[in-house]
Amino acid sequence: MLHELQVSDADKGLRLDVWLEQQLPGCSRSLVAKQIKAGRCELSSGKVKPAWKLRGNEKISIEVPEIESLDVVAEDLPIEIIHEDDDLLIVNKAAGMVVHPAIGHTRGTLLNGLMGYAKDAWQPLLVHRLDVDTTGLIIVAKNPQAHQFLQEGFKNREVKKIYLALCHGLPKADYFEHHGWIGHHPKDFRKRFVFKDENPKAKSARSDFWVRERHDHYSVLEVHIHTGRTHQIRVHLQDLGHSILADHVYGRSGQWPLTGEGDIVLTRQALHAWHLSFQHPNGEEMHFSCPIPADLSRLLQNDLSPLDAANG
Numbered sequence: 001m002l003h004e005l006q007v008s009d010a011d012k013g014l015r016l017d018v019w020l021e022q023q024l025p026g027c028s029r030s031l032v033a034k035q036i037k038a039g040r041c042e043l044s045s046g047k048v049k050p051a052w053k054l055r056g057n058e059k060i061s062i063e064v065p066e067i068e069s070l071d072v073v074a075e076d077l078p079i080e081i082i083h084e085d086d087d088l089l090i091v092n093k094a095a096g097m098v099v100h101p102a103i104g105h106t107r108g109t110l111l112n113g114l115m116g117y118a119k120d121a122w123q124p125l126l127v128h129r130l131d132v133d134t135t136g137l138i139i140v141a142k143n144p145q146a147h148q149f150l151q152e153g154f155k156n157r158e159v160k161k162i163y164l165a166l167c168h169g170l171p172k173a174d175y176f177e178h179h180g181w182i183g184h185h186p187k188d189f190r191k192r193f194v195f196k197d198e199n200p201k202a203k204s205a206r207s208d209f210w211v212r213e214r215h216d217h218y219s220v221l222e223v224h225i226h227t228g229r230t231h232q233i234r235v236h237l238q239d240l241g242h243s244i245l246a247d248h249v250y251g252r253s254g255q256w257p258l259t260g261e262g263d264i265v266l267t268r269q270a271l272h273a274w275h276l277s278f279q280h281p282n283g284e285e286m287h288f289s290c291p292i293p294a295d296l297s298r299l300l301q302n303d304l305s306p307l308d309a310a311n312g
Helices: 014-024 028-036 110-118 144-157 232-239
Strands: 001-008 041-042 059-063 080-084 088-093 135-141 160-168 175-178 183-186 192-195 207-214 218-225 271-279 285-288
Touching: 001 014, 014 028, 014 041, 014 059, 028 041, 028 059, 080 285, 088 110, 135 144, 144 271, 160 232, 175 232, 183 232, 192 232, 207 232, 218 232
Parallel strands: 135 271
Antiparallel strands: 001 059, 041 059, 080 088, 088 135, 160 218, 160 271, 175 207, 183 192, 207 218, 271 285
């Protein structure tokens, strides 16, 4: 999990590894040092060493490991369940909810809430992830057999995933696609990057885009992904010059509209995991859609449903 932290003037002179240990409960100084040496920690001034002395007012980004599921604390959290049976749950994840706890962020995640919902009757097992500010459908297995079956479905690209995205600008074509390979950004570990050709440091990725609506300064896209790379849709659209509205990492601004005029202001990336089609462990073909959240739906002209959702 990525943590973005702000140093105060009062912390000037502290060692970086000591300060991070204080800021991230459960994170030892040795683990902090390991992450720094592995290039998973950066200051606003660039990469540093564990013994770096803070100057005050820096911004720090550090990536830390997830917590083992058995150590996750059960919590009573609001979770919208779309479907439940003996083998799995389909959940509509809210914006701002982290999927899996990590060091320094051990509470309030989707998995914490699922542990509370299960009440020790079964062990929730996450099959896939969504970014913290992406809303929509997530599959959760209720037993190891279902978990393995569903993960194989994702691995073999047998799960159909459809997203709704609102992007800057007006694409020239009503349909377009991107096959760019995705890997870690060469200068910023927090980001992913599109490589134009096959690259040993990247993985193949394919996204298909249909323009569903065109507005004055933005477009509404339906997105079908054939691979599940980290930040795939966000990176592909940025590379095409149509970054997602209010994407604070890959977009033009952390909120939209940029002027702040009017009553429509997005403060999270305009991306919604809209539809899932997959084979249930019992052999049945399953199709699920979830409502478009209010912060996105008010930017639409029409009531939309996914194109060929059950057949593609």
